[in-house]
Amino acid sequence: MATDPIHQFQIKKLIPIEIGGVDFSFTNSALFMVITVVGASAFLILSARGRGLVPGRWQSAAEVTYEFIAKTLRDSAGSDGMRFFPFVFSLFMFILFANLIGMFPYFFTVTSHMIITAVMAAMVIGTVIVYGFRRHGLHFLKLFVPSGLPAVLLPFVTFIEVLSFISRPISLSIRLFANMLAGHITLKVFAGFVATLGSLGFVGILGAILPLAATVALTALEFLVAALQAYVFAILTCLYLNDALHPGH
């Protein structure tokens, strides 16, 4: 009986592949990434296939996600931020689907591993830095120099701004992975209480009612967190891209 709450995050090699001494195995994480991408693509492609002027249920759902991210991006980074729409929308859909697919029992949650979220955060910050320097040149560095400060404080504040910028990819990746990891562990621990107490006879079954109720409530909370974290990742991406588009405001 797998009541160990960490067990669910184990990486298992499904198809061992090794190229030049480097491990390229197809793991359960890779499998669920494929499922996530296929799921997200299928949702958007199949629901948009009808091309109804009056959208049906599925097409409405797809249009709502599109409009939602488009509005978030336009509000945060202005209309010239829309050039990053495919990037932000892909990130949002990937995280949303990975989080939601992870809510199925026995399924693997891709976003509960920091390496996945760290790569996505590195992609975001890499885009910000490369695009910022390409479009604004050295003016991009104005991002770190707030205007209207006394000269004594300027190096100090600039340094703190640089530190704050460096900490962005770390906080972006920690936030998503920690939320998913902590949520799934909590769920598993409370569900484990039900099983353990339930095996203790009548009094135990009475006592198991409370953790059972908690598990039901936590499941609902986890669905909220799954959607909310995808949104938070997307909006923070938009705000960081805004820095690349409009530094020094």
Place this chain on the structure above:
Amino acid sequence: MALRLSADFVAGIVVGGAIGWGFDALLGTSPWGLIVFFLLGFAAGILSVMRTAGMIAKRPELDDDPASRRFD
């Protein structure tokens, strides 16, 4: 909400501490680099938390001009 903001704070301190630790390891100034950069990282963490909180809280009533929405 708590985890959303604490991630910013922790990341600031981690970055500050890591830079201070590396600084000390390179220059042999232990423990001064760690102390100074840890405190600077603390400040950066607070700054990130204030910004993230401001950005998330300010969102709904934002007007159309993205420039005016910068959180200073």
